Amino acid sequence: MSEQDGDLGAPPGSAPVLRDALDALRERLHERFTPANADGVDWMALYESMRRRFASLGMRDLSADVDDFGMDAEAIASARPWLDLLYDRWWRVTVSGVEAVPRGRASLFVANHSGLLPWDGLMIAAALGRHQPAAPRARFLVADWLATLPFAQPWIARHGGVRACRENAERLLRTDRSVIAFPEGAKGAAKVFRQRYRVQRFGRGGVVRTALALGAPLVPVAVVGAEEAHPVLFKVETAARAFGLPFIPVTPTFPALGPLGIVPLPTKWSIVFGAPIETTELGPDAADDEILVWRMTEELRSQIQSMVEVGVRERPSVWR
């Protein structure tokens, strides 16, 4: 080995000890990086190892076991730190009235809806999960267009969302899993900023009818703060049709900031659980009594409206 061969940075005329050490190092590096069969790389082995690596990457965070609505406990567990971050740090959710939530029974939670993304459902489910860790996870219902949106749909299903329809809610309640419903539906999601905290009409009374048919307690829930997380300034409806969406919301950050724009604002949230309304004594036949259903629906709506108003009035600011 000549002294001109200085690609490892050995200065000419350096001590022979150093030179020997460099030679040894080079030899070891050569051994390390030359495959055993020196006449070629084993492409098949390389491919197989990559395939295994990526296959396990694909399997990461997802278990092979889902429940009957496609909820994946492992996916929820791996999303937990992120949801906790949103819950504790981002929105600093405070919860009240959760002690009155019936224990050991499936309940139908009815909340005011806000925004297109199911953050409110996730946060109510998280609040219930913290308060009653042993109970089966409460499932939130999501609007049709979101439950069928590519990419969103598999994610939501794995994290406990269920398409909002009566059959699904009844099946969940019958199998002792609580349901979180947003009966304002599309009208609630489509609220613009100046309509915030004005609880819209509750569909056609399906929520009350479901609760009556199954004797499940109705729990009114007011979510304060969520309606400012995505302040929709106005809606673009014509261009949205090209994408098959009901409308494109325009917020201060979306679509101006692109994908970053879907990051919600760090408003201060409070989730208020009202006193549960028992439906068992009315009996399942009451579900066919249209006048009763309509009246209970309207009472529920106005109760949630007043709970929301109290929450909005009593908070010091949107951010604190």
Added chain:
Amino acid sequence: MSAPATVAITGLRTFIGQRIAERLATRAPRLRVVGIDLRRPQRLERKIAFERVDLTDPASHARLAEIFARERVEAVLHAAFRRDPTPDVETDHELETVGTLQLLHACTAAKVPRLVVASTTMLYGPRADNPNYLTECHPLRGHPEAHCVQNRVQVEALLVDWARRHPHAQVTVLRCAWLMGPSYFDRVVRHFARPIVPTLLGYDPLLQFVHEEDCLDAFEQAVLDAHPGVYNVVAPDPLPLSTILRLSGTTRAPLPAAILYRMRDLAARAATGDPPAAFYDYLRWTWVADGARGYAAFGEPAYTSREAWISFVSSRRLRQYR
């Protein structure tokens, strides 16, 4: 009347027809089986009488009625349906819809007291607005582009009509999910048996199977005992498509729907007569059926969807090394 003395099976060469004929011939020693098909099966138990009838023949109802009366048939299993759709859309319609009409006329003429019809949960249709579990009362919305599915929807409408006009007859309709198992084969199985399975990017619906033995158990009971009504014959515990393919170690090729549908268009039309959406929509939206009614009538199935799938996958592996 509980167990019939003579059973007629249309579509003896179909999977369900052939397997049920064999089961009845071996398990019920005093029962006579009359098998009806277009061609004689290569292998036929000696106890099974074979009759050749072409259901697309306009006079087939008279021929069937004559056979039913002569043999004193007490139960008919109607399984003469296409396993896979063919490009010959006209003949498919003649065989499935009009053939059923011929059979119903023959049942009326021969006063057959029990009719069991093979159907499929595909008739509910893959729809974005399906509930997660479809019960038997859910309307059959089918798939507008899948001609065999539409034929079978019409078959069920004919059956409802016929059952209303013949209240003395016991009509059983068994709607089966996609069959999986060591010996069943159709285009669904072929699709999943590929080394690389194309899927729709961004969609991951829950899929449901039924193991072939569970399906045959239900059919056997429906033929032997009185179970009038419609039943979903499905395995419990549906699994996401992605999980199913991971269980078998199959490589997925997720493609956007627009590209996949355009890519497969010619091949799909040549093979089935339908555009690719007729099949791939079933891998896009959920169409899982609720099996509770069937479990109450025919017992809990031995295999879950996962086990049915694993049974299929392991039998395929064994076949590779044979």
